[in-house]
Structure formats: C-alpha cells, structure tokens
Amino acid sequence: MNSEIVGTSVRRVGGQERVTGRYRFVGDIRLEGMLHVKLVSLDCAHARVDAVRADAARSLPGVHAVVTENDLPRPMPRFGPVHHDRPMLTTGYTTYHGEPVAAVVAETEQLAAHAAQLVRVDYTELPSVTTVAAALDPTSPLVQDPERRSGVLAFTNVLSESRFGWGEEPGAAELVVDQTYVFPMVTHFAIEPHTFLAAPDHDGVQVWSAVQHPFALQRVLAELLSLPLASVRVHAPDPGGAFGGKQHAKFEPLLALIALRLGRPVRLELSLDETFQAVRRTMFEIRLRSGFFRDGRFAFQDAECNALLGAYADIGPRVVSKSTYLMCGPYRVPSARIRVRALLSHTPPATAFRGFGTPQVVWALESQLDEAARRLGIDRLEIRLRNLAGPGEEFIPGDKPADGDWGISLRRAAEEVRWTEPLPAGRGRGVAVGIKASATTGASYAIVRLHADGSATVLSGTSDMGQGARTVLAQIAGQELGIDVLRVSVVMGDTALVPFDLQTSASRSTVFMGSAVRAACQDIHCQLVEMAAATFQLPADQVSVTSGLVQLPSRKLSFAELLAEAFAGVGGEVIGVGSRRGEHMGTHPLGGPPAFYEFSATACEVAVDDETGELTILKHISVADVGRAINPAQVESQDEGAAIMGLGHTLMEHLLFDERGAIRNLGALDYRIPTTKDLPLALHSLLTENGDGPGPYGAKGAGEGGLFAVAPAVASAVAEATGAVIRDLPLTPERIWQALQVTVDSPDT
C-alpha cells in the first residue's frame, strides 16, 4: 500500500482494550502469593518520631512485618533524580504531611489497613515551613539536615540559587512595571492512583510501576540494592494518566527491599489522598520589574523567582532552572537579569507537572505584558506582536533561534475570538502565548522487527500515558514499512524486552523516539536492499526500497514476497535498530540546547457575573505550533485536554495547608478538578503545521502547550470584562467577587 499513514487520524492503538476494560493497568496485576503493604503516616507535616509501637499490629495473624527505619540498612539508603535526599522510609523526623514512618505487610489489603491503624507512633510536633516567606525566613526550622547538604546554603532552606541574564545594564525605560505573581501548589490527580508491586526474581528483583521513566527507575533500584541492571526488571504498564507525577521513584525501592527480605511478592496501592501527598506541582512566586519603551517594546526584564519545592528535591531543581530559563518568553528582550531560588519546605516533593514550570512562568510574564499594555494604551495583541521573536531570530543570546513562525499562531488565536470586534458590558477577551524549552539531552533507542509476513513489531522504552505514543510510533513504522497500522505491534514497558529510552517527558517522544523508530525502519530498508541483491544476484545499486516495496530492474516485490524468497526453507526476520541522541554540552545552562520550542497561543472570551463573581468561558481557542501532526485527532485531543487541565489551575485548583502543615483538601471531595460542567461553551484546538520541527516528517513535540497560557488569557479577559486585575491563582468566584469590591489596580511605580 502507498497511502499516507502519517498525517492521518488512525484510531488509537490499544483503544479496544481500553473501551472494553481489558487493558491491565498496574493496579489490575495480580501476582501469585502476593502480600499487601499499607503505609503509616502522621496527621501533621513536621514531627520528631519518638517511638513506633507496633507490637499489637505485629501480633495479628496474617501480618508478616511492620517495617520501620530500624529494619532498613544504615545509613538509610536515599535516592532522587537530582539529589540523593529521599529516604526509603523517614528517619527520626517526618518532613511533610503523609511521609510514611512505617509500612505494614499483611496477607490482605484489608488486614494491612486494619493493622496500620494499630501502629502507635509517639511523636513531638514541630513548627513547619509551608510558604515562600517562611522558607526565606532565617529563623525558620531547617527542612533538611545540614549535615546531608554542602556549601554555603546548607544552613538555610534555599536548596539552590542562580543568576543569569544578558545584555547591558538596563538604561532608561518609558515605563517600569513592578508586580508579583503567585501560582499555587496543585496536584496531578491522574485518575489512576499510584500502585507498586515488587517480587524476588532469581538473583534479582522485578518491579511493576506505572512509571514514565522505567529505565531511570531500573537504575535507582540497581544502585540501592547493589544489583546489576540486568538483574532488575521494571515492568511499566501504560499509566492511567501521569502528567509528570509518575516520572521518578517513590515507594518502589521500599517495596523491592521488602519483597527481597520476605521472599514474597508485595503490592502497595496508594489511596487518592496518599497519591495527593506523594508529589505535586512546583509553587512559584515571581516578582517582575519590567521596563518598556513607549511603543511597548521591552527595555529590560528583571526577575526574582522563588520556587517552593517540597521536603525532598525530586526533579524540582530542574523544573525551576528549565522554566525560568525562558523567563523572557518568546520575546526579544535586550537586557535580562534573572535571579532564581529553589526553596525547601515541609510539603510533599514538588515534581514535574505538564509544562515543567512553564505555566507558572508564563502566568507572571504574560500578566505583566497585559499590565504594560494597559498602562501604555497599547492593544494587548499588538504589544505581543511587537516583541515576539521572528522565525530564525536568536531571542536568547547564543541559544537555539526561534524555530517557528509564532506570529501566525498568535494571530490565528486572536482572530478566532474576533479580537477587534466590540463586546457588550460584562464581557472580556484575553490572549496570551507560552513557550517551553523542550527536551535537551538524552538518548532513545528503538528496535523494529520486520516479520516474514511483512508485519512488524516495534520495541520501544517509551511510556504511553495517554498521549498516544503507541499510535504515533505504529504510524511511523507503518509509513516507513508500507503496512497498515493494524499490522504493527508496539511493545513497551518492560526493561527486559525493550531497548533504552531515557524518559517519557518534555513532549520528547515523537521527536526522539519517533526518529529512532524511523531510523530503525531505514536500517531495515538498507538490509532489504542487500537481501534483494543477494537473493536475485543483482548489484545493490540496481535495487531500491521504498515504503513497502522492493524495486528490481524487472519487477516490484512487496517486503513479504522478498522475505518469502530470501528466507525460503530457513525462516527469519529483519531486525532494524535506530537511535536518536541529544548530547550533553557542559557549557550550556540546561546541559544542551532544546531540540525544539513548544509554542502555544490561547485566546478566550468570558462573561463575568458581577454580583457573584461567577465566570463563564464563552469561547476558548488553543493554537499549537506542532511542526507536523502525525495523528491530527490525537494532537488536538491532547491540546484540548491540556487547555481544560489549564482551566483547572486557572479557576479552581490549589492545595491548602493548615497551621500544622497538613493538607486540608485531600481527595476528590475537597479538591475540585474540571468536570463536564466546567467546559467552555466552545473549545477549539487549531494546529499550525509548517513542517519546521526536528522530528520525523518535520514534527515537533506537542501536548503540553495548551496548558501554558490559559491562566493569563483568562485573567486578561476578566480584567477587560470587569477592571479587576488578579495576580494570584486560582480565579475563584470568591476571589473575583472580592476584587470587584475594591478599587482595582492602583499604580505602583
């Protein structure tokens, strides 16, 4: 067949298993003879653990163990993707609400839960740090033991501090806007809570986890257990939603150790409350002093970014450095001074979350541009167009130039909400853009096996967490091998079967793994040329291979026909190998330039009820610059989903802490996320496809962008509708109503 597969909205690979309930997510896996684990934690954040009294729990029939720090190696093994600071179980102190002090192992889930309630913990509650102000206060308690840290910051709650920038010291500006913007902690709330299994396996261990980075987890386990990588097998079933919350190791190391100690498979299923306590989005407080010329062009940007991480670093420091690297957005800024602090606090570890810090940075930057536009009397679309970097323009000195014609997407978004047409009272429009530096370094390998009948199997270490990687990789292989997607199987999620992939994050998979799969198919093409030449005794230059067809001087053969001739009586298959690597560059602040920029524009029209503060989104437009959509429907559905998820943190989501550092709104009753009733009355995702990406067929990554600029676009629309400027998220009716009660927006500079 010769029809195009790439660029077609084929049905989701694995879709039938999902709509019929047959797909086995990690929580659906049952191991013979497995025991169940329940964690024991306290109802406050910061406490000294004086004693764990577990005799009553241990004496229950069917309870196999109550594991505390005393049962684990000393010093306590620690791990983490940036700093090895996270213990398997807490040692002496709890440092966030939900940090476990013990793990009960029993025959059934019910028995483990019952026994966990019998574990008595004597503890002394201590003051906790849950805000940026408290983390910066030198009199606050230290979150991490200074003996485990190094450098001048060890006796502070500042985990890291950096400064960077470019250009001359700022000169005169017509206008200086000085404002502070807050983006609160929010939780991932994948509908699949975290579940982990572990089992002894000959000389090693097998672990099951719906993890985005199975190979990173394999490495952590191997290091902690002193096992060769080859003896650690990680099964990573497709996650039931991840959004960054399932990137790094959590309780898998503890489970693996318990399984090895007891010689039995063990399983831990976190409740939704416990899942909330596992990881969350990085909270940011960003003060911007921005200088503008009279025509709205940036004169300078001076940023002070305080990011509130949790008690352990997780990937938080990278979230902070990577997102603030684009503190000036896609704009031309002649002079930039950016100061960044990552702060420790007595809260759950801050990790990656769709956008990797970008929505937080974009909230501040785009809101600031609106402020400047209002004060200078310039249209909010116009001020963006005047500052936006053009295609090929180096907007961060020395780094990758603009790789898209971003003005196209911005204009499209504005046009779709009829930007220039007058609106009735109580209505407003907003427009904003967001940009993210995508994946920088890292390797992805793929193996493609062309079977004797012409069907194929792709082996890939990427995780399909709903973004549709299986489908995209099947389409690329199908396109290159000239076969229907239904004749391609994609095997993922088992480190014993598939080759190395660094990680599934940063919208990297289509570009990195997609390129690796395409390269593996091209490797097959090369082998088929040699095979045809040998089989038909022709010089290789008289044979050519295109997708699915072998061209000989005299005739054409399908791949299957060639293989039937070549393998006659012997059998065989053709194994293609491909890779794509982003090499590490020590001199680059991020370790390497981004492979592409993910650029998105959002525009909306809202109506505000000034008596209640209730907001209705009448129209929401999301435009994504994706280079080329391999599967347009999947890209659009990702983008729509990102937009709606963005409405969550824009309108309703935030984690609330009490004075003891406990999260007040754990679980689905008290923490609201968007439902079908919270949708915009009209929502459209549009794709800009200029084929200018570095991935296969000109693709860029996609799927995060729709989230970037939702909050500033909506807030901008609210400001136009009501005059109320709000700089703290979320924009709840209560907050909008309160803003309407005061005289808004007193000049500050």
Added chain:
Amino acid sequence: MSSHRVTLDINGEPHSLDVTATQTLLDALRWQLDLTGTKKCCAEGECGACTVLINGLAVNSCLVLAAELHGASVTTIEGIGTPGSLSWLQDAFLAEGAVQCGFCIPGMAMAAHALLAEQPHPDAATIRDSLSGNLCRCAGYPRILRAVQIASSQADE
C-alpha cells in the same frame, strides 16, 4: 470477619460470592471475580471510575456493599462489548478519539450506557449533566460527549 453468601447475576452469568459485611461491590468485582475493568480511584463516590449498572441503574460500586446485592443484576464494562465486538457506544468512543489514557473510560462508558438505555436520544445538556460525576483528568470531555451523541444517533440505524 464473618462472611455472607450472596447470589447475583453478573454480566448475565449467575455467581455465588462469599463476602464480608464491609466489602464493597468494587472490591468484590476486582478481587474475587478478577473483573478489573471496573477501576478504583477515589473510593468515596466522587470520581465515577468504578461506575457499574445495578439493575440497569448507574452506581458507584465503591459505595455499594456486596452483601446487599443478593438477587441483583450487575453489569460491568466487561459485559457490554469485547475487543472485536464493540458496542455502538464503545466504537463511538474510539471513532471520536475520546480515549486518551483510558483509565476513566470504563466508568464513563457505563454511565453513558445507562443514560442511553433510559433515554435513547438525549440532548447535549443532558449528556453533559449525566457524565458530570465521571472525572477524566486527560480531559477528553469534548470528544467523550460527542461520542455519546453519535452513539445515540447510530443506535437507530
């Protein structure tokens, strides 16, 4: 803990189960019958992931005690179609691209199934209201709503 024997019909087959007094239907389906298509998320009736039909009515199976179901008829996602033999509704979910990670989909499909059984031609607002108790964090809502609308029109053809 004492156990109770209940006899009930699940996906058209009679079953006898020994359940404890506190065991939920969700738990019995997932652990005793290995019907893991019904998903567990919040376990407090707020997310809809565990939606099944009891005597034709959509309920959160995490809020129902298995011991109460003697004589009842239960339908789970496994009972409305199989790979290769999908229901109209399941097919529409795939055709419209309504499935992303897929974890919420069994509950979503059962809620929609109950709606269409009761009201074969619901308007858009009714579909939206009927599915408002089913959370989807991938937020595939617009395509899910469209899939239900399309399934409701195809069912007549």
